[in-house]
Amino acid sequence: MDGSGETKAKAPQDRLADWLAEDMAAVNALIRDRMASKHAPRIPEVTAHLVEAGGKRLRPMLTLAAARMLGYQGTDHQKLAATVEFIHTATLLHDDVVDESERRRGRPTANLLWDNKSSVLVGDYLFSRSFQLMVETGSLRVLDILANASATIAEGEVLQLTAAQDLATDEAIYLQVIRGKTAALFSAATEVGGVIAGAPDATVRALYDYGDALGIAFQIVDDILDYGGSDAVIGKNTGDDFRERKLTLPVIKAVARASAEERAFWVRVIEKGDQRDGDLAQAMAILSRHDAISQARDEALAWTARARQALDNLPVHPLREMLLELAEYVVARVS
């Protein structure tokens, strides 16, 4: 349970995983137990495919870290960590239907292996299971936080449907979308960790702010990497957002400075969805011309700074250091 010494060279999320190993083992057991279904064998099949594909379990670790950092000694934080992972998995299943995705984490998606029906209904099942888990903690404040986060997530996803392919989408709308699709669950994850530990309001607020800023930085970086990151090299994970015509921060920055000719290009490829060979390279050249990637990275760095400020309001603790390093690490992927 000590993250110092020879593990120092590890990535912060791996050090968190080491420190929280006992808790995470309990969370994983809870996830396996609750994703089962006596009546519908399709449910564990689909869920196992996704849950055991080896995601980083970042969100449940945030809940565990927040609670442990504040000296929590019970086990309800494990239920909440499993809750958060179930909500995340449910949204992934529904996202893959919405995006018509064929691969996630290098494996075929559930909607491809089974069908859209299974992804929709098993997502609903996991969401219900998460709901049962949080009710078991008996904390109305936790239920309130997670109900609000769920609504923000769904609202952000619907907003993205209409805003993503519209060149009028500005940075304020983009921020709303990514708060919904990513940051709302990060901030709920850290906040409920504080609430279950019985922390005072200022501490709970700082945990919310940290999760919110971390989630926003994380999603901006993800959106930058989709255009090849700082290297701007086309790789196998490059161009998904472009092909799905999602207006993300780098493109919003480039559209704001576009020449008439560039604007016509964005209208064609994003709004009209008329994409041809070479268009992705052309998009990346335009982003580079307007320094859009490094501007987006500056925004991510600003959110990392806010995450750091939020942590300053929390007690000194090895887990606090790991959370700080995590926020820096997230953005280092594009530096």
Add this chain to the structure above:
Amino acid sequence: MDGSGETKAKAPQDRLADWLAEDMAAVNALIRDRMASKHAPRIPEVTAHLVEAGGKRLRPMLTLAAARMLGYQGTDHQKLAATVEFIHTATLLHDDVVDESERRRGRPTANLLWDNKSSVLVGDYLFSRSFQLMVETGSLRVLDILANASATIAEGEVLQLTAAQDLATDEAIYLQVIRGKTAALFSAATEVGGVIAGAPDATVRALYDYGDALGIAFQIVDDILDYGGSDAVIGKNTGDDFRERKLTLPVIKAVARASAEERAFWVRVIEKGDQRDGDLAQAMAILSRHDAISQARDEALAWTARARQALDNLPVHPLREMLLELAEYVVARVS
């Protein structure tokens, strides 16, 4: 607020609606208010299409009736009634995606008017909104009931995916499926009405039993009507389950008594989905040959009797009479 006198000839759900008119007006206002979204205009568009299509609002009336019958004087039962209607609407949106339906209540479905994405995500939004509403009541017991009902609903839907086209599906599995897809929300609706009214356990249990039996009778009748009811006439609402290859009670009864030739027919049309002109008429002829429709109707009548028995455990009240007549009316559609 009096359901007697000149309204006597009305159908029971209309008499319930008259009696509960003030409550229902408040519930409808709550529904309109909570289906709004500041950020995502697509949400009220899709929801209004469905919510205002004029469903019977049967489920919220069950919650209101249960609470009022027990003398409840607050307003939390209205929140729970809106909760139940939101959960119902969310499941309809997802069902239409799963069933690839094109029409509901005589109008094009949301997945056809917008797209599957909108139906999935707006369904998620409504489910989250329902969750917020129930948290506002501050009753952990209510939250527990609705969390369990949500899981039962999703599990039943997934079970139907795999069981529906499998001739090995028997009456026990069918019962599980329809408890999930229909009865779980009926029984939760009546049960939470009793809980919010502070009723003793035996009363709450009787309300659960009534809702469960009513929901099962309701779904069996729906499945009978899909084969033309007692008249066995092909109408515009006939044959949807057959075309979707759903193994419902009449077919399960006929399969159990099938000759080798009939069994080959069911294997072809249900399991293999190889359907040709005249097959629906052929299916109805086989159902008729084995008296499958009237046997299924007898099951529905047995559930109505259980609904009546459950009501015997509740205090005498005009609303109790209406609930009794409702249970009889549901089955009268196929008598």
